[in-house]
Amino acid sequence: MKFRTSHQLVLASASPRRKELFAKLGVPFEIMASSVEETSVQARDFKDYVQKVALLKTQDVASHCPGKTIIGADTIVVFNDELLHKPKTKEEAIRHLEKLSSNRHQVMTAVAIITKDRQAESFVEVTDVYFKNLPKPMIEMYVQTNDPFDKAGGYGIQTAGALFIDRIEGDYNTVVGLPIASLFEKMMELKIIEL
Numbered sequence: 001m002k003f004r005t006s007h008q009l010v011l012a013s014a015s016p017r018r019k020e021l022f023a024k025l026g027v028p029f030e031i032m033a034s035s036v037e038e039t040s041v042q043a044r045d046f047k048d049y050v051q052k053v054a055l056l057k058t059q060d061v062a063s064h065c066p067g068k069t070i071i072g073a074d075t076i077v078v079f080n081d082e083l084l085h086k087p088k089t090k091e092e093a094i095r096h097l098e099k100l101s102s103n104r105h106q107v108m109t110a111v112a113i114i115t116k117d118r119q120a121e122s123f124v125e126v127t128d129v130y131f132k133n134l135p136k137p138m139i140e141m142y143v144q145t146n147d148p149f150d151k152a153g154g155y156g157i158q159t160a161g162a163l164f165i166d167r168i169e170g171d172y173n174t175v176v177g178l179p180i181a182s183l184f185e186k187m188m189e190l191k192i193i194e195l
């Protein structure tokens with residue numbers, strides 16, 4: 001499918017998964033990654049946090065792209081009131097996956113849009129993910145693949161992390177990092193893209 005747009009679109013992301021999902025809109029876009037430091041953000045709760053980070057990334061790129069419409073996103077994994085960031089070490093990745101094993105967690109992805117006339121919009125999608133029991137040797141084998149390190153929560157639902165999933169409630173693409181169906185609706189509503 002291809003939609004019409006009169007906007008010059010910029011995806012504020014270095015993530016190849018977000019690029020692939022955004023390409024489903026069938027409109028031309030360019031990529032410019034932001035260099036925002038995420039951890040210094042103060043927020044009321046996790047939804048507020050992820051939304052603020054998405055907006056910061058998007059504003060950062062917007063400041064370099066006058067006249068263009070910028071879309072950015074941020075994804076977090078929340079387990080028992082705790083944020084499970086991208087793991088920095090194998091030990092941290094193992095600890096994340098041990099927590100997620102046999103349990104439910106939430107993946108939240110916020111999307112921010114800054115239009116060419118600098119109107120800012122954002123929304124958050126939440127998907128509940130239920131993990132199967134993960135035997136320790138399986139966790140260790142997975143962490144050896146290095147798959148966890150660029151991913152919130154330390155797993156990829158679209159990679160071998162698929163083997164851990166019992167079920168999900170919500171949009172699969174929210175877990176991968178860009179709820180493209182909701183983003184499509186929002187972009188139609190804002191008339192950034194048209195049929």
Ligand SMILES: Cc1cn([C@H]2C[C@H](O)[C@@H](COP(=O)(O)OP(=O)(O)OP(=O)(O)O)O2)c(=O)[nH]c1=O
Binds near residue numbers: 151156
């Ligand atoms: C839970 C989960 C997360 N992830 C990814 C999505 C995000 O890319 C990443 C969370 O990090 P983010 O900080 O949201 O994004 P990023 O640093 O990868 O890219 P950018 O800021 O440039 O847009 O975790 C998966 O790919 N699969 C999964 O199952």
